[in-house]
Amino acid sequence: MNPQLLLDLELKRDSHNDHACLSLAHYSLYPELSQSAASFLHPRELAYFNSLGELKRKTDFLMGRYAAKLALKRLIPGVHGSDIDIHPGVFQQPLVTGPACQGVSVCITHSANLSAALAFPTSHPVGIDLEAIEASHLPSLQEHVETSEFPAGVRSVDEDIASYTRAWTIKEALSKVLRCGLMTPFSVLRLADDGAIQNQTWSGGFENFHQYRYLSLASPKFAFALVHPGRTQPIIALEQIQAFVS
Numbered sequence: 573m574n575p576q577l578l579l580d581l582e583l584k585r586d587s588h589n590d591h592a593c594l595s596l597a598h599y600s601l602y603p604e605l606s607q608s609a610a611s612f613l614h615p616r617e618l619a620y621f622n623s624l625g626e627l628k629r630k631t632d633f634l635m636g637r638y639a640a641k642l643a644l645k646r647l648i649p650g651v652h653g654s655d656i657d658i659h660p661g662v663f664q665q666p667l668v669t670g671p672a673c674q675g676v677s678v679c680i681t682h683s684a685n686l687s688a689a690l691a692f693p694t695s696h697p698v699g700i701d702l703e704a705i706e707a708s709h710l711p712s713l714q715e716h717v718e719t720s721e722f723p724a725g726v727r728s729v730d731e732d733i734a735s736y737t738r739a740w741t742i743k744e745a746l747s748k749v750l751r752c753g754l755m756t757p758f759s760v761l762r763l764a765d766d767g768a769i770q771n772q773t774w775s776g777g778f779e780n781f782h783q784y785r786y787l788s789l790a791s792p793k794f795a796f797a798l799v800h801p802g803r804t805q806p807i808i809a810l811e812q813i814q815a816f817v818s
């Protein structure tokens with residue numbers, strides 16, 4: 573299996589289209605990438621990476637930055653990964669600086685042995701989240717997700733860990749778009765009751781953020797969510813994401 577995936581995401585509006593790029597990277601790449609980190613990390617990122625002691629954070633950081641640079645390089649042709657600095661803002665939100673990076677943002681997520689990143693025009697906010705599906709997470713997910721938030725077809729399966737994880741990733745993706753992270757009560761990020769299922773992909777809106785909608789897919793291992801402006805039609809090869817996270 574290819575350990576990385578790079579996909580174009582068209583953000584289609586009535587008036588115009590914008591372009592974004594999604595990348596996913598498997599942690600089997602880490603040993604090799606950690607040896608060549610200077611080739612894609614900005615010197616400031618490299619210094620931070622070298623200062624990290626804990627292997628999990630080191631791996632997540634490097635793989636997240638690798639995925640982000642892949643997506644950014646696709647969006648901004650000719651730019652070198654090591655010229656781009658992705659640094660945290662005051663809410664830990666990722667800020668992109670570097671040549672030709674004005675007006676470009678990135679959203680990063682990591683879970684288990686995968687990282688993903690979405691590079692997009694700042695003018696067209698979108699967000700993603702990825703989460704491993706683990707039965708042991710059910711009690712904590714049940715504290716933050718209600719079965720009434722699931723699309724109609726899955727409402728009866730209230731012990732379904734995949735559905736809880738999907739709803740969680742949708743809320744986390746929205747929290748990244750809003751830059752508030754999970755410091756905001758989960759009830760504020762509630763999914764609306766208009767969720768629908770087509771070819772196992774969920775789509776729907778939010779109770780308190782009518783200007784955004786979501787797409788959600790899941791494999792037996794991972795849940796993945798994309799949040800986008802409600803009047804934007806996102807066009808992306810969902811089946812390729814599905815196959816990669818399976």
Ligand SMILES: CC(C)(COP(=O)(O)OP(=O)(O)OC[C@H]1O[C@@H](n2cnc3c(N)ncnc32)[C@H](O)[C@@H]1OP(=O)(O)O)[C@@H](O)C(=O)NCCC(=O)NCCS
Binds near residue numbers: 637
């Ligand atoms: C955003 C948040 C929900 C992500 O949760 P997580 O369990 O780390 O999950 P993920 O792996 O999916 O996402 C991590 C990425 O989210 C991004 N992120 C962090 N805070 C963010 C925010 N406020 N807005 C948007 N993105 C954010 C970062 O890029 C991070 O990756 P990196 O540290 O490697 O750059 C969580 O970190 C959060 O609630 N942050 C709020 C801000 C915060 O915690 N501040 C520090 C304490 S005061």
